[in-house]
Amino acid sequence: MSETPALKGPQKAAILMLTIGEEHAAKLFARMHEDEIRDLSHAMAQLGTIPAELVEAVCEEFAANLGQAGRLIGSFETTERLLLKTLPKERVAQIMEEIRGPAGRTMWDKLGNVSETVLANYLKNEYPQTVAVVLTKVKPDHAARVLALLPDGFAMEVVMRMLRMENVQKEALEGVERTLKMEFMSNLARTQRRDAHELMAEIFNSLDRQAEARIMGALEERNREAAERIRSLMFTFDDLKRLDAQGVQTLLRGVEKERLTLALKGAGEEMRELFFRNMTERAAKLLRDDIAALGPVRLRDVDEAQAAIVAAAKELAAQGQIQLSEGSNDQFVE
Known part of the structure; x- marks a missing residue:
């Protein structure tokens, strides 16, 4: 059998698609994922003239591989069809959504549908140059939100590289894309459920x-x-007592005084003391006076105020500014 060492996988696939003709090729395209169609189309457009002996060698290699035991061709579509034979349609849809990851035609489209918190937590462990490439490829508003969540010093390194960045070489861009696909997107798909x-x-x-x-x-x-x-x-308002002193102080800086007053109006003495002892003596006295002067309040208003503070705590935890200990009463020591 002739060898085809100079050809890459997409090029071999492109030759096969041209060989089988438009009718059969169209049926195969209909079963492919958009990313696969893009890569294959790009390879086809770049082929140029292919010698007959090279076409024959590719076909021989394909036939030989197809005939070997254990050599199978897997895809999203074949996986989905197999799952549908054993699992309910709704469960299959959920599994396939997890496998495919965020929606989007290209890798950069997909990144645009990943929350800025998740993306920032991943990128902060990468090289600044890599992060700079990524942020130049996603939409500016999304890049801005990600940049704001990166550590200050690291963010500045990224900004400086973005300012000095010229056209990124195709090979370097493809390398970043492969890394994101293999490491970030695959891990994200596993944790999204x-x-x-x-x-x-x-x-x-x-x-x-x-x-x-x-x-x-x-x-x-x-x-x-x-x-x-x-x-x-x-995680309720009472669970905030599992915050350490630094966490409570961080939370206090981001909570409106009126909302805190209303939330503590309906809280027990233990929860009130948690906040009082993490304030200055003067601020704690003023807050006590405000609570006493508030008079009767609707329980619904108290619930809404407490829920807003819990939501603020969760947001701070997602940003890594505080730690929430769910499921135990243990406190953290920095």
Whole structure:
């Protein structure tokens, strides 16, 4: 059999597609992912004139590989068809969504659909030059949000490289793209699946107390195990007592005084003391006076204020500024 060492995979595939003719090629294209179509089309457009002996060698190699035991061609479509024979359609759709990762035609489109927090947490461990390349390829507003979440010194290194950046060589760009696809996107796809109980815990966190008690009570009657699992995953205002002193102080800097006053109006003395002891003596006295002067307040208003503070704490935790200890009463020591 003739050898085809000078050809890469996409080039061999492009030759085969041209060899089988438009009708058969169209059927194969219909079964391919958009990224595969793009890569294959690019290879086809760059082929030029192919000698007959090289075409024959590619066809022989393909036939030989196809005939070898254990040599199979896998794709998104073949995987999906196989899963549909054994799993419900909804479950297959969920699995395929996880495998494919964020939506988008190209790698850079996909990155644009990744939250800035997740992307920043990954990029902060990369070389500044790599981060600069990535931020020049995504949309400016998304790049701005990512840049704002990077450590200050590191962000400045990235900015300086972006300012000095000229046209990135194709090979370097493809290298960055391959790394993102192999490391970041594959890991993201594996971690994107969300447990249903975690989602319900977030929903319960947003309910007011009366609605939460009513629905949780009904769920306990129907499925006590699920109710206990959801309750263990919920993070409420009272759980803020698991913050260390530095975490409480960081949270206080980002919370409006009026909202804190309203939230503590409906809180127990232990929760109030948590905030008081992390304030100056004068600020704590003023806050006590404001709470006392507030008079009767609606429970719903208190719930909304406490929920807003919990949401602020979670956002700070996502940014790495504080640590939330869920599921235990342990405190952290820096």
